[in-house]
Amino acid sequence: xxxxxxxxxSLRSGQVLGNRIAKAAMEENMAGDGxxxxxxxxxxxxxxxxxxTGLLITGNVMVHAEALTGPGGVVLDDAxxxxxxxxxxKAGKSGGGAIWMQINHPGRQIQADMPGVVWGPSAVGVDxxxxxxxxxxxxxMTPEQIKATVKRYAVTAHRAEKAGFDGVEIHAAHGYLLSxxxxxxxxxxxxxxxxxxxxxxxxxxxVVRAVRATVSPSFAVAVKLNSADFQRGGFxxxxxxxxxxxxxxxxxxxxELSGGSYESPAMSGRPADARxxxxxAYFLDLxxxxxxxxxxxxxxxxxxxxxxxAERVLDxxxxxxxxxxxxxxxxxxxxxxxxxxxxxxxxxxxxxxDKALAAAASMAQVRHQLRRIARGSRPKPNTRPVYALxxxxxxxxxxxxxxxxxxxxx
Numbered sequence: 001x002x003x004x005x006x007x008x009x010s011l012r013s014g015q016v017l018g019n020r021i022a023k024a025a026m027e028e029n030m031a032g033d034g035x036x037x038x039x040x041x042x043x044x045x046x047x048x049x050x051x052x053t054g055l056l057i058t059g060n061v062m063v064h065a066e067a068l069t070g071p072g073g074v075v076l077d078d079a080x081x082x083x084x085x086x087x088x089x090k091a092g093k094s095g096g097g098a099i100w101m102q103i104n105h106p107g108r109q110i111q112a113d114m115p116g117v118v119w120g121p122s123a124v125g126v127d128x129x130x131x132x133x134x135x136x137x138x139x140x141m142t143p144e145q146i147k148a149t150v151k152r153y154a155v156t157a158h159r160a161e162k163a164g165f166d167g168v169e170i171h172a173a174h175g176y177l178l179s180x181x182x183x184x185x186x187x188x189x190x191x192x193x194x195x196x197x198x199x200x201x202x203x204x205x206x207v208v209r210a211v212r213a214t215v216s217p218s219f220a221v222a223v224k225l226n227s228a229d230f231q232r233g234g235f236x237x238x239x240x241x242x243x244x245x246x247x248x249x250x251x252x253x254x255x256e257l258s259g260g261s262y263e264s265p266a267m268s269g270r271p272a273d274a275r276x277x278x279x280x281a282y283f284l285d286l287x288x289x290x291x292x293x294x295x296x297x298x299x300x301x302x303x304x305x306x307x308x309x310a311e312r313v314l315d316x317x318x319x320x321x322x323x324x325x326x327x328x329x330x331x332x333x334x335x336x337x338x339x340x341x342x343x344x345x346x347x348x349x350x351x352x353x354d355k356a357l358a359a360a361a362s363m364a365q366v367r368h369q370l371r372r373i374a375r376g377s378r379p380k381p382n383t384r385p386v387y388a389l390x391x392x393x394x395x396x397x398x399x400x401x402x403x404x405x406x407x408x409x410x
Contacts, residue, residue, distance in 0.1 A: 057169055151210065330344075
């Protein structure tokens with residue numbers, strides 16, 4: 001029986017995706033020397049490329065060398081050599097699918113021990129209770145810094161196209177910089193970038209305009225947006241509906257819906273709002289509502305692991321299925337679905353009561369699988385969360401030493 005899952009998807013840029021399954025972005029934290037993609041990332045993406053997805057979206061690539069989500073982040077700015085990115089694009093397309101680069105600035109979500117800058121729309125720090133000290137204290141961006149950052153997104157998108165990527169996804173979700181500007185809880189500005197939703201969305205819209213103006217019409221431009229922040233008084237579904245309408249005239253191909261932030265990690269299945277816990281397709285209820293009025297095609301990511309769930313999401317009117325963790329455990333899951341099989345393994349659940357620590361352990365577990373795949377080993381989903389977390393922290397300390405030396409050479 002034919003399935004819409006395996007039908008092509010045409011986008012307004014003219015790009016055609018081979019099917020409706022995408023590998024959503026997962027932060028690999030696997031940069032090599034010089035904060036560049038190296039053999040590890042290439043090996044990982046070659047594995048995914050042969051697994052049957054129509055689209056691969058990279059983990060977030062940083063637009064500003066002094067602002068990284070973690071010390072293992074990849075940086076593509078105007079000083080980065082292009083050849084490693086060309087090889088990355090080739091690896092991602094080696095199975096016949098498309099590859100988009102997710103581009104991002106972390107804003108205030110930067111670890112306290114990282115060098116560089118910690119910026120935000122306002123001087124409002126990340127509130128993680130007793131874990132808040134893990135993050136640096138942000139300073140409010142000046143108008144000049146905002147405009148320079150908009151330009152950085154455009155530079156990264158332009159260079160991604162030169163390297164051979166098929167598109168970019170602008171990250172405006174999960175509490176990163178553009179999401180911070182959208183949030184009335186974080187953005188307390190009283191100038192043209194604060195107050196009304198139109199003002200809070202200004203930076204995102206300026207980034208989209210700048211990116212679209214610097215890339216070719218056939219190059220895809222997507223936006224990742226929270227369907228909701230899952231924080232009382234924060235960015236909500238009605239805000240998302242209005243922002244999607246604002247994006248439509250700007251040449252956006254697709255909006256990916258997700259949710260949450262470090263403060264309320266709904267994207268890992270443990271949000272402050274317990275209604276989205278312990279079930280697949282965390283944000284499907286919100287997506288069903290948004291798809292009714294959306295003038296743009298929507299992609300949904302968050303907790304999808306089984307084919308019948310993916311089919312149900314498509315039935316709601318969403319056009320593209322995003323999967324992250326499922327493809328970290330079973331890289332060829334789309335091909336399995338095509339042949340009537342499901343994944344035979346799942347990641348060990350993290351049930352710790354400390355929400356922030358549980359989210360960190362869940363992400364560490366995922367990245368542990370990515371590193372195994374990159375080495376040519378099979379994923380090991382029964383890895384204990386505490387082992388994955390401590391192993392990652394050890395690797396991050398090593399990456400931090402390399403990043404500091406690279407950022408401020410003696």
